[in-house]
Amino acid sequence: MGRYLAITGGVGGAKLALGLANILEPRELAFAVNTGDDFDHLGLHISPDVDTLTYTLAEASNTETGWGRADESWRFIETLAEFGGETWFRLGDRDLALHVTRTRALASGQTLTQVTASICQSLGIAHQVLPMSDDSVRTFVTTATGPLAFQHYFVRDRCAPVVSGFEFRGIDQAAPSAAILEVLADDCRGVIICPSNPFVSVDPILNLPGMRDALRACGAPVVAVSPIVGGIAIKGPTAKMMAELKVPSTAAQVARHYGGLLDGFVLDEQDADQHGQLEVKTCVAQSVMSSLADRIALARVTVDFIESLV
Amino acid sequence: MGRYLAITGGVGGAKLALGLANILEPRELAFAVNTGDDFDHLGLHISPDVDTLTYTLAEASNTETGWGRADESWRFIETLAEFGGETWFRLGDRDLALHVTRTRALASGQTLTQVTASICQSLGIAHQVLPMSDDSVRTFVTTATGPLAFQHYFVRDRCAPVVSGFEFRGIDQAAPSAAILEVLADDCRGVIICPSNPFVSVDPILNLPGMRDALRACGAPVVAVSPIVGGIAIKGPTAKMMAELKVPSTAAQVARHYGGLLDGFVLDEQDADQHGQLEVKTCVAQSVMSSLADRIALARVTVDFIESLV
Numbered sequence: 236m237g238r239y240l241a242i243t244g245g246v247g248g249a250k251l252a253l254g255l256a257n258i259l260e261p262r263e264l265a266f267a268v269n270t271g272d273d274f275d276h277l278g279l280h281i282s283p284d285v286d287t288l289t290y291t292l293a294e295a296s297n298t299e300t301g302w303g304r305a306d307e308s309w310r311f312i313e314t315l316a317e318f319g320g321e322t323w324f325r326l327g328d329r330d331l332a333l334h335v336t337r338t339r340a341l342a343s344g345q346t347l348t349q350v351t352a353s354i355c356q357s358l359g360i361a362h363q364v365l366p367m368s369d370d371s372v373r374t375f376v377t378t379a380t381g382p383l384a385f386q387h388y389f390v391r392d393r394c395a396p397v398v399s400g401f402e403f404r405g406i407d408q409a410a411p412s413a414a415i416l417e418v419l420a421d422d423c424r425g426v427i428i429c430p431s432n433p434f435v436s437v438d439p440i441l442n443l444p445g446m447r448d449a450l451r452a453c454g455a456p457v458v459a460v461s462p463i464v465g466g467i468a469i470k471g472p473t474a475k476m477m478a479e480l481k482v483p484s485t486a487a488q489v490a491r492h493y494g495g496l497l498d499g500f501v502l503d504e505q506d507a508d509q510h511g512q513l514e515v516k517t518c519v520a521q522s523v524m525s526s527l528a529d530r531i532a533l534a535r536v537t538v539d540f541i542e543s544l545v
Numbered sequence: 546m547g548r549y550l551a552i553t554g555g556v557g558g559a560k561l562a563l564g565l566a567n568i569l570e571p572r573e574l575a576f577a578v579n580t581g582d583d584f585d586h587l588g589l590h591i592s593p594d595v596d597t598l599t600y601t602l603a604e605a606s607n608t609e610t611g612w613g614r615a616d617e618s619w620r621f622i623e624t625l626a627e628f629g630g631e632t633w634f635r636l637g638d639r640d641l642a643l644h645v646t647r648t649r650a651l652a653s654g655q656t657l658t659q660v661t662a663s664i665c666q667s668l669g670i671a672h673q674v675l676p677m678s679d680d681s682v683r684t685f686v687t688t689a690t691g692p693l694a695f696q697h698y699f700v701r702d703r704c705a706p707v708v709s710g711f712e713f714r715g716i717d718q719a720a721p722s723a724a725i726l727e728v729l730a731d732d733c734r735g736v737i738i739c740p741s742n743p744f745v746s747v748d749p750i751l752n753l754p755g756m757r758d759a760l761r762a763c764g765a766p767v768v769a770v771s772p773i774v775g776g777i778a779i780k781g782p783t784a785k786m787m788a789e790l791k792v793p794s795t796a797a798q799v800a801r802h803y804g805g806l807l808d809g810f811v812l813d814e815q816d817a818d819q820h821g822q823l824e825v826k827t828c829v830a831q832s833v834m835s836s837l838a839d840r841i842a843l844a845r846v847t848v849d850f851i852e853s854l855v
Contacts, residue, residue: 277645277649278588278589278645278648278649278652279588307620308618308620308638310617310618310620310637310638310639311621311638311639311641311642311645312642313639313642314638314639314641314642314643315642315645315646317642317667318642318643318646318663318664318667319646319663319667320642320645320646320649327620328618328620328621328624328638329620329621329623329624331621331624331641332621332622332623332624332625332627332628332630333624333628335587335588335621335625335630336625336628336629336630338588339587339588339630342588353628353629354628357627357628357629
């Protein structure tokens with residue numbers, strides 16, 4: 236019996252990921268994580284979505300800020316400001332240790348997959364966290380004033396620019412993670428697309444050369460959980476992007492976005508009436524995850540839904 | 546009327562440097578600083594002697610540890626330890642901001658001289674702090690078990706290995722700082738060799754190609770202040786090294802080490818009896834600097850001594 240593969244980006248997806256990790260053993264579940272919003276900053280390789288997931292799984296995520304590491308301090312970045320350094324991406328003193336560790340390991344020739352495994356081990360994470368690729372893919376957001384590197388759009392400019400499209404630079408030359416392909420090829424039990432931003436968190440993973448073929452070929456049900464509830468995004472700019480892209484900001488539209496890839500779609504009770512608009516099987520659930528119990532409950536519903544599709 | 550040039554390494558020399566900065570205007574004094582113990586660590590370019598001097602001049606040096614920055618915290622390095630990172634060189638959270646700033650500036654093509662000027666400006670230092678060279682010189686300590694990079698000897702191994710010699714790798718290809726040569730050429734008023742380690746702090750500066758010629762050619766008195774008082778080093782491994790090199794651990798021996806370069810030598814009251822062993826003019830002073838007043842007093846005595854030699 237193989238594993239489930241959960242495809243995820245940062246905060247929104249990581250909530251369900253934590254629920255899944257609570258109900259599935261490490262031998263039953265692996266995570267495929269977006270690295271399209273990785274970037275080089277202050278000489279460091281930063282992998283925001285991988286870090287959000289690992290901090291979340293390690294129960295070390297910062298619940299005050301909603302990003303970064305718990306029990307954080309900011310002496311480094313405050314002092315960097317005194318030297319006129321760039322401070323729009325707030326690197327905490329503890330978080331910095333992870334970025335330095337990763338950057339050193341990459342410089343010494345390790346792959347992102349290897350260094351992520353090593354970081355997970357240090358953080359006590361038993362589930363496999365698999366960056367989508369060891370090759371560089373860089374998401375750029377197309378705006379009226381030109382392309383913006385994702386973190387500049389997302390963090391520096393606080394998602395203010397109007398979006399008209401996306402580029403995943405380097406994706407044509409990027410290979411999907413061999414470890415992810417192995418999960419899919421090895422009697423995969425199901426694929427869960429977590430409630431992450433379809434455009435900038437999930438599409439970079441799905442659009443890797445060969446990834447959609449591998450998903451189809453694995454034969455396991457592919458189920459997405461809607462990141463849109465009641466027309467708004469639980470977290471992040473998904474709904475704003477949909478409006479700017481001139482598509483309906485609805486759960487049903489997210490399902491249409493994934494198209495023929497899906498075997499099932501989980502949508503919130505608030506959106507139960509969109510059920511009829513969908514060509515895939517649906518599962519209606521309470522999908523707003525405030526507590527850990529909510530995360531576990533949605534994970535359970537999603538896994539049961541997949542089992543029902545087998 | 547030109548400037549004084551003070552040649553210095555880290556902690557010991559920086560004490561007198563601070564005294565000098567208190568009695569001489571920025572237009573009257575520049576510092577030539579050892580960079581032989583610079584090293585690359587965790588992807589950062591670290592210049593320990595330059596940093597000790599700048600923190601000292603900025604009154605931002607850490608008096609608890611004797612190194613690093615005041616009002617420091619250690620969240621980064623503690624967390625790095627959790628990831629199995631190297632922690633023998635204790636980088637404080639605030640100190641780290643300086644190293645990141647320098648490393649980024651060097652990577653963008655600035656010289657060490659330029660980035661040091663910029664850091665000094667941020668720290669409110671008006672005197673010119675001039676790294677000895679913009680080229681890489683790396684001090685290695687020769688030991689029974691082979692050469693040791695200086696910081697490995699000094700910090701990691703706490704000066705325990707027995708020293709039999711020194712190498713300044715890269716020095717033959719290194720040019721002295723153009724700004725230092727300019728201070729010497731421009732009606733220099735005097736050269737003060739601060740009470741730093743002669744072997745690893747001062748010699749890398751003096752041994753730069755052309756530096757001794759420039760010192761001689763400037764015509765100004767060259768005076769050294771003894772780092773050895775009563776047979777022991779006020780700070781650091783100078784006396785231990787002298788014993789291992791099988792030379793007397795005395796102030797007079799330091800003067801002999803500098804040889805014909807010196808026009809004068811400042812030795813402590815405790816060592817007044819060594820006066821007769823010296824071929825240069827001497828000045829006996831209270832040279833143990835505990836307070837700021839001690840630093841200023843020794844600076845005053847040294848400058849007056851130089852003026853007497855003109």
